Amino acid sequence: xxxxGGINLGLALITAATLLFLFIPIGFVVAHxxxxxRAFFVWGGFTTRWYSSxxxxxxxxxxxxxxxxxxxxxxVIAVVLGSFAGIxxxxxxxxxxxxxxxxxxxxxxxxxxxxxxxxxxxxxxxGGPFRTGLLPLWLGQxxxxxxxxxxxxxxxxxxLDETLxxxxxxxxxxxxxxxxxxxxxxxxxxxxxxxxxxxxxxxDNVIIAQFVSSPGTSTYPVYVFGLARSVxxxxxxxxxxxxxxxxxxxxVLVAIVLRRSxxxxxxxxxxxxxxx
Amino acid sequence: MxxxxxxWLWYVGLFVVPVAFVVVxxxxxxxxxxxxxxxxxxxxxxxxxxxxxxxLLTVLIQTLRTSIVGTALCLIxxxxxxxxxxxxxSESKRGLLLALLIVPFFTNFLIRTMAWRIVLxxxxxxxxxxxxxxxxxxxxxxxxxxxxxxIGVVYNYLPLMIxxxxxxxxxxxxxxxxxxxxxxANRWKTFVQVTLPLAMPGIVAGLVLVFVPLSGDYIxxxxxxxxxxxxxxxxxxxxxLQAQNPALGAAVAVVLIAxxxxxxxxxxxxxxLTVSALRRHRSVAVVSR
Numbered sequence: 001x002x003x004x005g006g007i008n009l010g011l012a013l014i015t016a017a018t019l020l021f022l023f024i025p026i027g028f029v030v031a032h033x034x035x036x037x038r039a040f041f042v043w044g045g046f047t048t049r050w051y052s053s054x055x056x057x058x059x060x061x062x063x064x065x066x067x068x069x070x071x072x073x074x075x076v077i078a079v080v081l082g083s084f085a086g087i088x089x090x091x092x093x094x095x096x097x098x099x100x101x102x103x104x105x106x107x108x109x110x111x112x113x114x115x116x117x118x119x120x121x122x123x124x125x126x127g128g129p130f131r132t133g134l135l136p137l138w139l140g141q142x143x144x145x146x147x148x149x150x151x152x153x154x155x156x157x158x159x160l161d162e163t164l165x166x167x168x169x170x171x172x173x174x175x176x177x178x179x180x181x182x183x184x185x186x187x188x189x190x191x192x193x194x195x196x197x198x199x200x201x202x203x204d205n206v207i208i209a210q211f212v213s214s215p216g217t218s219t220y221p222v223y224v225f226g227l228a229r230s231v232x233x234x235x236x237x238x239x240x241x242x243x244x245x246x247x248x249x250x251x252v253l254v255a256i257v258l259r260r261s262x263x264x265x266x267x268x269x270x271x272x273x274x275x276x
Numbered sequence: 277m278x279x280x281x282x283x284w285l286w287y288v289g290l291f292v293v294p295v296a297f298v299v300v301x302x303x304x305x306x307x308x309x310x311x312x313x314x315x316x317x318x319x320x321x322x323x324x325x326x327x328x329x330x331x332l333l334t335v336l337i338q339t340l341r342t343s344i345v346g347t348a349l350c351l352i353x354x355x356x357x358x359x360x361x362x363x364x365x366s367e368s369k370r371g372l373l374l375a376l377l378i379v380p381f382f383t384n385f386l387i388r389t390m391a392w393r394i395v396l397x398x399x400x401x402x403x404x405x406x407x408x409x410x411x412x413x414x415x416x417x418x419x420x421x422x423x424x425x426x427i428g429v430v431y432n433y434l435p436l437m438i439x440x441x442x443x444x445x446x447x448x449x450x451x452x453x454x455x456x457x458x459x460x461a462n463r464w465k466t467f468v469q470v471t472l473p474l475a476m477p478g479i480v481a482g483l484v485l486v487f488v489p490l491s492g493d494y495i496x497x498x499x500x501x502x503x504x505x506x507x508x509x510x511x512x513x514x515x516x517l518q519a520q521n522p523a524l525g526a527a528v529a530v531v532l533i534a535x536x537x538x539x540x541x542x543x544x545x546x547x548x549l550t551v552s553a554l555r556r557h558r559s560v561a562v563v564s565r
């Protein structure tokens with residue numbers, strides 16, 4: 001019994017240390033957004049001024065606006081494509097499923113730099129709308145996300161009883177009506193979680209954005225990455241802290257929705273991270 | 277099937293074609309004086325000859341070493357954490373711990389990488405603390421080293437290992453472990469011969485999910501590794517974004533993919549051999565009893 005207690009204590013300590021390791025840097029980001037120094041990486045006493053001055057840094061605010069526009073567009077694409085494909089994969093099995101899943105897995109396991117240079121070569125060739133405005137960002141950032149949404153929706157569908165949809169058909173619902181009134185509400189929580197994941201991927205994305213974005217559409221990560229080797233102003237940290245707060249709020253909201261739909265904590269974690 | 281047609285179009289048009297473009301471009305050459313155009317009129321292996329020089333080989337070996345060490349560290353850290361979460365804690369506590377683990381995963385990648393420049397800063401809080409406590413004579417001198425890069429990649433990719441492992445372990449029926457104990461196996465034997473083999477799909481998923489993006493990542497290296505922590509992805513990016521020689525960049529990318537696939541293949545073979553060795557070991561154990 002003593003050995004068992006020792007092992008459990010050891011496992012608990014490793015878990016606690018891992019959480020500490022994961023949170024220390026985030027804690028420092030939040031703390032340094034209040035630094036009274038010229039550079040984000042240096043501590044120079046406490047101030048809240050970056051939270052007001054950052055709104056006058058138009059390069060920073062513009063990049064955040066571009067990032068949100070890019071994220072909204074690519075998330076909409078990823079959610080629509082991923083939902084339809086995920087439902088089809090779960091409900092219309094056949095030989096095509098294996099091929100489709102192979103492509104999805106290839107997309108998930110291809111290093112981003114390879115996608116990025118391929119898209120750049122291809123978009124340069126296509127020209128026109130593929131080199132201007134937000135379209136290249138929408139398209140480029142939708143690929144990986146739609147593959148992830150596909151997996152999440154497919155997993156949720158696989159766990160749903162198909163007889164519900166058959167009952168709707170027996171009760172004279174048209175396929176369209178059965179889809180809108182039965183299938184869609186049932187997969188909605190998975191779509192919501194997938195959408196949040198897609199949105200986060202887009203806001204995180206540096207590499208693809210670096211290669212495909214057209215002039216004047218520098219995203220927040222690309223802007224920050226450009227600064228990273230010179231002086232990063234604490235304003236960047238203040239913006240990061242606000243975005244972190246927004247992320248936490250949306251995570252909690254989506255978790256509540258998933259919880260209401262009867263998912264266990266384990267299942268929610270699996271859904272959030274696209275690993276089911 | 278019909279519902280998946282938009283996805284097919286998307287994946288072919290925005291993944292299959294572009295990746296094919298990379299392969300094709302690697303056989304082309306630079307159009308002199310142009311901004312990033314590729315000349316396909318004389319297909320050749322010339323770019324590969326250019327690419328496979330000492331610089332690339334050095335960086336490639338460094339990249340693979342960083343990735344393999346990083347992936348191994350992620351696995352070593354994740355296994356006890358995932359095992360603890362899946363088997364040792366109550367449902368409500370598990371929910372809280374999982375929520376805590378998800379937060380870093382959703383924190384901006386670039387920001388949490390840059391955060392390590394604060395944590396490891398020579399005159400930073402932690403460095404000063406170590407000096408004050410007499411644990412070090414002088415401040416930390418870790419920024420822009422391979423060590424900082426190694427910490428950064430483990431930090432960035434750890435959640436991608438913990439979650440698939442947790443999901444795999446969480447799905448295991450506890451009755452299987454109990455049965456193993458009832459049949460006389462001790463805890464270690466149960467873990468190695470029952471739990472671990474059954475969690476293999478999750479472990480493989482975690483290894484691939486960490487190793488592949490990590491091998492192509494050059495962002496973490498650019499922020500934390502300095503000149504000593506160059507990654508192969510950076511060479512590809514430089515050919516496209518600075519040197520304006522996409523053909524050469526594409527050739528480097530193809531070499532990188534080939535190296536990643538070779539390592540994955542080697543892992544697969546080693547994994548298969550290990551599993552069959554474990555099986556043989558188990559049957560011997562059963563017979564000897």
